[in-house]
Amino acid sequence: MRSLKLILLGAPGAGKGTQAEIISGKYNIPAISTGAIIREAIQSGTEMGKNAKSYIDAGALVPDEVVIGIIRERLAKEDCVNGFILDGFPRTVPQAEALEAMGVEITEVLSIEVPDEKILTRMAGRRVCPKCGATFHTEFKPSPAGENCPCGEKLTRRSDDDPEVVAARLETYHAVTEPIKEFYAGKGMLKIVEGQDKLEDTTALVAAALEG
Ligand code: ADP
Ligand code: ZN
Numbered sequence: 001m002r003s004l005k006l007i008l009l010g011a012p013g014a015g016k017g018t019q020a021e022i023i024s025g026k027y028n029i030p031a032i033s034t035g036a037i038i039r040e041a042i043q044s045g046t047e048m049g050k051n052a053k054s055y056i057d058a059g060a061l062v063p064d065e066v067v068i069g070i071i072r073e074r075l076a077k078e079d080c081v082n083g084f085i086l087d088g089f090p091r092t093v094p095q096a097e098a099l100e101a102m103g104v105e106i107t108e109v110l111s112i113e114v115p116d117e118k119i120l121t122r123m124a125g126r127r128v129c130p131k132c133g134a135t136f137h138t139e140f141k142p143s144p145a146g147e148n149c150p151c152g153e154k155l156t157r158r159s160d161d162d163p164e165v166v167a168a169r170l171e172t173y174h175a176v177t178e179p180i181k182e183f184y185a186g187k188g189m190l191k192i193v194e195g196q197d198k199l200e201d202t203t204a205l206v207a208a209a210l211e212g
Pocket of ligand 1: 060095
């Protein structure tokens with residue numbers, strides 16, 4: 001299989017993380033989520049985590065230099081040589097420019113698009129495992145272990161999935177992240193997929209877009 005160096009774009013809750021995990025398994029390449037890396041740092045109480053928490057809880061973006069540093073370190077690791085999926089990075093045009101300045105070659109940019117009203121309902125049912133990081137949805141992707149994760153831990157709601165915070169995150173997405181689409185469209189790299197209600201249907205469209 002050719003090497004895939006993919007950027008997944010899409011509003012918070014559009015299903016990027018879920019699709020990233022599926023593509024990661026299929027192509028055997030790491031799915032890199034800046035959001036997940038930041039949440040881990042918050043949990044383990046590192047300096048970066050402490051710094052980032054106030055931004056995340058307000059539904060704001062973490063400063064560019066912080067996430068650019070995270071990505072620079074992560075992409076330097078051995079497991080990225082045959083490809084990777086970026087989920088949640090870049091999220092601003094300066095981040096996209098920094099990625100280019102690092103000399104990172106991207107092969108595809110895929111935007112998963114879902115209307116805001118749908119996102120608001122989706123986020124209400126989103127659950128995560130605080131221990132292993134697995135993600136579920138009460139309605140669309142229930143855990144086989146009910147209110148627990150298959151790993152045994154009780155599932156929780158992310159603090160930034162609170163409806164008010166979600167509204168702030170959507171606003172930030174449209175104002176600050178969406179312009180990235182133009183950045184990559186201008187390079188002829190942008191593909192768009194309409195996110196479907198059933199995650200398998202989105203997976204099929206994503207697979208077709210990546211193969212096509
Ligand atoms: P979602 O895609 O559902 O918004 P993420 O897990 O990707 O969730 O991100 C959670 C939060 O982490 C974001 O709201 C933001 O505060 C921060 N974050 C993640 N990635 C970036 C990034 N590339 N730039 C700035 N902040 C980021
Ligand atoms: Zn778990």
